[in-house]
Amino acid sequence: MSTENTAGHGLQEADGAEYVPAREDDIAERLAALSDEEARQRAEALRAGLEDYELDEEDAALLDRWEEGGPEAEDEPVPPVLAVVGRPNVGKSTLVNRIIGRREAVVEDVPGVTRDRVSYEAEWNGTVFTVVDTGGWEHDAKGIHQRVAEQAELAVDVADAVLFVVDATVGATSTDEAVVRLLRRKGKPVILVANKVDDITQEADAAALWGLGLGQPYPVSAVHGRGTGDLLDAAVELLPEESAHGGLIPRGGPRRVALLGRPNVGKSSLLNKLAGSDRVVVDDTAGTTRDPVDELIELGGRLWRFVDTAGIRRRQHMAHGADYYASLRTQSALDKAEVAVVLLEASEVLSEQDVRILQTVLDSGRALVLAFNKWDLMDEDRRYYLEREIDKDLAHVAWAPRVNLSAKTGWHKDRLVPALDTALESWDRRIPTGKLNAFLGELVAAHPHPVRGGKQPRILFATQPSTRPPRIVLFTTGFLEPGYRRFIIRRLRETFGFEGTPIELGMRVREKRSRKR
Structure with a gap:
């Protein structure tokens, strides 16, 4: 059974203050004088010494986990953008949730819950695109409502196509007609969405929206998903392969x-x-x-x-x-x-x-x-x-x-x-295994762990199996006190930097193998 205790993230722990060394040291100078090859050889000797201890499969995987390098990611095009606009409470955010297939956009049965323009990644039949949810357009809006309308207009400016959502049960309002005039000025491809058409008896409500002059209304029920497949088929037909307003996302994003x-x-x-x-x-x-x-x-x-x-x-x-x-x-x-x-x-x-x-x-x-x-x-x-x-x-x-x-x-x-x-x-930083073990060797030699109950735990070997955040695992002969672990983390920062990142310090206490006679 594996036992790994983790300290880190720079947190103060309740059990004891940080270990305070009794004297100064010259660890930085000693490390600087040590060549990479010497550090590597030292680490290899310590790693070989671990074979005398009981290690499990997880230990072995941990010790072999790190692989440096790998192919660099190539530049990627910015996916096309589909903006969802309309007056308040016509179901824009519900439709966005239906498109992306999860509850991301905040939905509440109160007009004006969505205030900013909000982007989500979506995919339909192999086409990846960004869907932008917007606040509702208010005709002759004032105060915050005016700024919400301005945000929705900005969303249209950077979109490659637009879904204009209308409440089919209410029909076209003067605000809807004002939005149509704005969309015509923008010159973007527009699909008219007749929302809240929950069954076939309401199809006639959708047909009445032909009068807006935006072509065929697509009857959908954002709540139930009815008709959204046909709508998305039409939307991805209008979208280009990449955003006209993007450029390239740099390597790795x-x-x-x-x-x-x-x-x-x-x-x-x-x-x-x-x-x-x-x-x-x-x-x-x-x-x-x-x-x-x-x-x-x-x-x-x-x-x-x-x-x-x-x-x-x-x-x-x-x-x-x-x-x-x-x-x-x-x-x-x-x-x-x-x-x-x-x-x-x-x-x-x-x-x-x-x-x-x-x-x-x-x-x-x-x-x-x-x-x-x-x-x-x-x-x-x-x-x-x-x-x-x-x-x-x-x-x-x-x-x-x-x-x-x-x-x-x-x-x-x-x-x-x-x-x-x-x-x-x-x-993203990783300390080479040789340097890490050389540092810990010098640190423990200068400032050994306090003796408790007649025992003094030793650090057998150290490795950094991962970054983001840096995670360092110590193989030890006994439990290191929290105060001593915090001391190690502080000295790691002083020696190797790590400004701006938490450090996770894990411990695996291992016993010597019993020798067979």
């Missing part, structure tokens, strides 16, 4: 960044500044963003995929309706991301919500960058003391790069890319 923070901390404003346009609905009402919003943004000469996530609420089980599903989407966005930018309010003390969000990122094992919003509003004296407070409050993520910026004005937004690069490089 753009790095994926989740933008996290409590509600109304400025995530949408920051995304808009990074994108150089009003990409996301921004309103003073907390919680305006409910769906995660994917956006390809060019920063530092490269494409990045940003996800502006719904503000995390106090407790998931306390959220209801749209907010509940949005909290699930937020977790999903983090799961799909490689690095999280956690936006914090510089002018406010760290809240319980901020701590919980950071913990969510740590638990996910993603790379981390901390961004402090409204830093430009702090005077010089306050900045000095604020830096001290941050050092204290965020000691458990002291390894994360920090960027001080303004989401509203874009001040210092250019500092985000170097921080992201640093965090992702660390997240």
